[in-house]
Amino acid sequence: MVNGYLETYNKLIESAKREFENKEYEKVSIRNIASGANLTIGALYQHFKNKEDLYDCIVSPICDGFISITNDRNKDFIDSLERDEFSIISEELSYITNDLLKYIYDNWKIFRILILNDKTKIYKTFFNTIVENETKMTQLMIEKKNISQYEHLTFKKLKSLISAQYQGIFALMRTEDDIKNLDNDLHLLFDFFRYGWIGVLGI
Known part of the structure; x- marks a missing residue:
């Protein structure tokens, strides 16, 4: 359970890094971050409150x-x-x-x-x-x-x-x-x- 949680978390972080490397903050979407990690938006919200929270973690x-x-x-x-x-x-x-x-x-x-x-x-x-x-x-x-x-x-x-x-x-x-x-x-x-x-x- 813990390993699965960390795996999902790391996938989201890596996907978000790719998005923020190539786009301005305002143009990055939660949907694209979740999609880039092959996860649902719901899975993302289990780990992060919003885009700002995810960005701050990075x-x-x-x-x-x-x-x-x-x-x-x-x-x-x-x-x-x-x-x-x-x-x-x-x-x-x-x-x-x-x-x-x-x-x-x-x-x-x-x-x-x-x-x-x-x-x-x-x-x-x-x-x-x-x-x-x-x-x-x-x-x-x-x-x-x-x-x-x-x-x-x-x-x-x-x-x-x-x-x-x-x-x-x-x-x-x-x-x-x-x-x-x-x-x-x-x-x-x-x-x-x-x-x-x-x-x-x-x-």
């Missing part, structure tokens, strides 16, 4: 993993600030970039489904969370370094800058089906932002 692990990496790396970054190790901040920023890119590469198909559907509730929550977390980290760095010329950069202004940064990164990612085609461009863009912040904050 992309939420990727969101959680990405946020976990940023939280862990931001903690290391903050620890460096607390120890006044400003000399290794650039190195810490490089580690964050490499870890995030590796995670995106390893989970590209699902990550692309997530960023292509930027009007979904889960994407907006994901985007706001990573921007909020990075804004807090940047504000702490400014306060720790006592950079008086940037005191005017309120939390709201910093959040706008960091939001624009991630919007640019994700916009670039939406231009290609194959992440490997973006390898050089992504590294260049991440370096652009990293060295930009280093220059602006005088690290």
Whole structure:
């Protein structure tokens, strides 16, 4: 019984992935997902409340993993600030970039489904969370370094800058089906932002 339930669940997940890979969220139908899994719509509703619930089951692990990496790396970054190790901040920023890119590469198909559907509730929550977390980290760095010329950069202004940064990164990612085609461009863009912040904050 349990094996049959899991088998049906996995069939629906795989069918939904195929649908979301090739269509925008609004154009994906529950009927096509069920049909692609050779199951009835009734069988689908035994596992998922609706299309949003099914979509969230596919992309939420990727969101959680990405946020976990940023939280862990931001903690290391903050620890460096607390120890006044400003000399290794650039190195810490490089580690964050490499870890995030590796995670995106390893989970590209699902990550692309997530960023292509930027009007979904889960994407907006994901985007706001990573921007909020990075804004807090940047504000702490400014306060720790006592950079008086940037005191005017309120939390709201910093959040706008960091939001624009991630919007640019994700916009670039939406231009290609194959992440490997973006390898050089992504590294260049991440370096652009990293060295930009280093220059602006005088690290």
